[in-house]
Amino acid sequence: MSLKTNRRAMLFALESDYNDGTTLPDSATDAVLTREITVTPLSGNDIERNFVRPYYGNSPRAAGEKHVEVQVEVELCTSGTAGTAPPWGKMLRCCGFSEVIDNTVDNESVTYAPVSENEDSGVFFAHVDGNLHKSRGVHGTAAFTVNAESIPVVRFTLRGLLSPVTPEQLPAVTLSQWNAALAVNTLNTEPLTFMGATVPFNQFSLDMSGEVVHKKIVGSNDIQITGRAPSGQLIIEDPGVGVKNYFEVSQNAETGALTLTHGKTAGQIIEISMPKVGIESPTYSDQDGTQMLTMNYRPEPVDGNDEVTIVVK
Numbered sequence: 001m002s003l004k005t006n007r008r009a010m011l012f013a014l015e016s017d018y019n020d021g022t023t024l025p026d027s028a029t030d031a032v033l034t035r036e037i038t039v040t041p042l043s044g045n046d047i048e049r050n051f052v053r054p055y056y057g058n059s060p061r062a063a064g065e066k067h068v069e070v071q072v073e074v075e076l077c078t079s080g081t082a083g084t085a086p087p088w089g090k091m092l093r094c095c096g097f098s099e100v101i102d103n104t105v106d107n108e109s110v111t112y113a114p115v116s117e118n119e120d121s122g123v124f125f126a127h128v129d130g131n132l133h134k135s136r137g138v139h140g141t142a143a144f145t146v147n148a149e150s151i152p153v154v155r156f157t158l159r160g161l162l163s164p165v166t167p168e169q170l171p172a173v174t175l176s177q178w179n180a181a182l183a184v185n186t187l188n189t190e191p192l193t194f195m196g197a198t199v200p201f202n203q204f205s206l207d208m209s210g211e212v213v214h215k216k217i218v219g220s221n222d223i224q225i226t227g228r229a230p231s232g233q234l235i236i237e238d239p240g241v242g243v244k245n246y247f248e249v250s251q252n253a254e255t256g257a258l259t260l261t262h263g264k265t266a267g268q269i270i271e272i273s274m275p276k277v278g279i280e281s282p283t284y285s286d287q288d289g290t291q292m293l294t295m296n297y298r299p300e301p302v303d304g305n306d307e308v309t310i311v312v313k
Contacts, residue, residue, distance in 0.1 A: 003130050003131070008034075008037045008127055008128055009171055010031070010072055011026070011027060012030055013090070014094065014120055014122050015120070020136075021136065023122075023123045025125055027172060027173045028174045029174070030090075031174055032088075033075070034073060036073040037126060039069075039126050039133055040069040043069040044214060046061040049062065065221065067135075067161060067162055067223060068135040068160050068161075070135075070160075071156070071158075074153065074156075074178075075151055075178070076144065076146070076151075076262070077179045078179065078181075078263065078269070078270060079177070080268070082108035082109060082313050083101060083108030083109060083110065085110045086312050088154055089112070090122065092142055093120040094139055094140055095119075095208065096115055096210050096225045097112045097115065097142075100113075110312045112310040112312075113305060113308070114208070114305050114306075121138055121139055122158075122160075124138055124160060127168065127170050130169070131167065131168070132165065132168035135158075135162070135163060136163070138158050138160035138223065139160075139223045139225050140158035140159060141207075141210030141211075143155045144207075144272065146189070146204040146272075147205075148184055148203070152184055189261070189263075190261040199239055200236065201236045201237070202236070205233050207230065208308070209229045209230055209231060211225065212224070231299075232297055234293075234294070234297060236295075246295065254278075255276045257273070258273070269312070270311070270312050273311070274299040274307060276299065276300045277300065281295070282295040283295070
């Protein structure tokens with residue numbers, strides 16, 4: 001019987017220590033409700049032998065260090081309870097973010113902020129119908145998309161150490177911890193607060209662009225996060241230069257704060273804040289007859305590990 005491309009499942013758990021060899025994800029608590037699972041079973045380079053011979057033709061290759069890569073897209077939802085981590089929080093932690101849970105009265109929230117050392121790592125089990133791809137020592141990077149008239153999503157690109165692919169039946173998973181994300185619209189989403197102005201928007205993206213590398217050191221076979229260079233794109237309603245002159249902001253290389261707030265009720269709010277962003281040259285675009293501005297932006301740290309903060313509350 002043929003294997004089916006739409007029969008897939010993903011489990012993810014955090015390791016207690018990097019590549020601890022003991023952590024196993026549980027289908028009852030660690031299942032991921034995905035919109036997409038794309039598995040690259042053997043990611044990495046081969047080694048060229050480059051023989052010199054008295055005739056043309058390819059030289060044979062040797063296998064280099066390989067790892068497993070999985071791209072997973074999930075809805076940017078909340079747990080539904082303020083002060084309880086969202087189900088995607090575990091994957092974000094292995095992408096170089098810390099997690100701080102605050103359950104004090106009137107301030108119940110979960111805050112994620114980037115780190116530059118001691119990143120958490122994880123284990124994933126990616127089931128592609130009858131094929132099971134297991135990987136430990138997983139690190140990755142995340143990209144967020146919050147566009148009007150769409151479902152907000154976060155896309156994880158995860159890399160982990162190679163294990164043999166084995167035949168395995170799809171697990172019976174529990175997905176009740178994944179609430180439906182609120183649609184992005186005026187009812188659920190606030191206008192952007194952007195460099196001192198409040199502006200309606202059509203598109204928002206933020207790519208953390210984490211540098212996730214497979215170390216090329218014999219005897220030290222790790223997947224490491226070695227840097228990040230976050231950036232994003234905005235399409236906002238043009239406020240007019242009399243309200244906010246973003247052309248002048250770009251020309252003068254000025255910076256300012258950017259905040260996106262999605263959700264308006266406790267337990268459903270996600271706030272993405274950047275205290276210092278710079279923008280590239282804005283360009284005009286059209287949205288159903290309304291003049292828009294399209295621009296790329298780059299968050300910058302202020303005191304370190306603070307260029308992006310995600311608060312779920």
